[in-house]
Amino acid sequence: MTVDVFEEIADERRALAEQLAGLTPQQRAARSLCRAWSVHDVVAHLVMPLEVSTPRLVLAVLAAGGRFDRASERVTRRLARRPFAELVEVLAREAGSRFTPPGAGPQAPLVDVLVHGLDIRWPLGLHRDVPAPRLQEALTFLATAPAGLVPKGALTGLRLEADDVGFAHGSGPVVRGTAQALLLAGTGRSAALDSLTGEGAPVLRRRIAPG
Structure with a gap:
């Protein structure tokens, strides 16, 4: 069976957004598995490629001395200032985005949404049956x-x-x-x-x- 990876990504984003919409304020502020980020921070990170254009991201990397990880953290911090519900709405609305990192195929964002979804669910004891x-x-x-x-x-x-x-x-x-x-x-x-x-x-x- 051939897998349409972009469709898989879109479905996973929508499923995650639906689950996130029901979180309590305490769950949103809880520590995720992703370094020192809260659940709210991880959602902001997932929204980053959906809202930040490639030229803007390139500028952020240059401003961070060429370090993508540092640029990503800075952009994530800015996005995390927005209300949680707003970020979840963006994740659902833009779920069909076909952005892929330069030099990578759609499998990269698929792994990204799956792993970051686990970063959120695992410490909160939430479950999802992923196909x-x-x-x-x-x-x-x-x-x-x-x-x-x-x-x-x-x-x-x-x-x-x-x-x-x-x-x-x-x-x-x-x-x-x-x-x-x-x-x-x-x-x-x-x-x-x-x-x-x-x-x-x-x-x-x-x-x-x-x-």
Whole structure:
């Protein structure tokens, strides 16, 4: 079955926006899995590519000394000043945006919305049944991702196996778990490590959460 990745992204954004609309003020202010960002901050970050044009983002990167991560944090902080409900409305309204980062295909924003959705849901104890083809597409991209998306060397020499969808990739000691847990661990989030099994799980833990 062929996956229309842009349609998958749009559906995932709409589903996330619907879930976000029901959050309490306390949940909106809660700490996410994404560094020091709150849930509100993560939503602002997800809105960034929907509202900030490429020329404006380029200017922000230049102003940040060429560092995209620093520019992203600055733009996110500005967007996070807006009301939460307004950001959620933008996420839903602009869900069909086909923006992709320069040099990347649609799989990059698919992984972005899936992982940041987990950054929000995981600490809040919220659940979502993501369609299996969507998770398979994201994991396949993650397993072969360019530098920057996956912590350097984190997945090298490991075999990833999702026990809830048809996905396996790589060779070496096995890291096994749900597709969503693999997405989190593969992007450097330590919160999902305890739910992973296999001989490769301790290896991955040492790489992304040493000490």
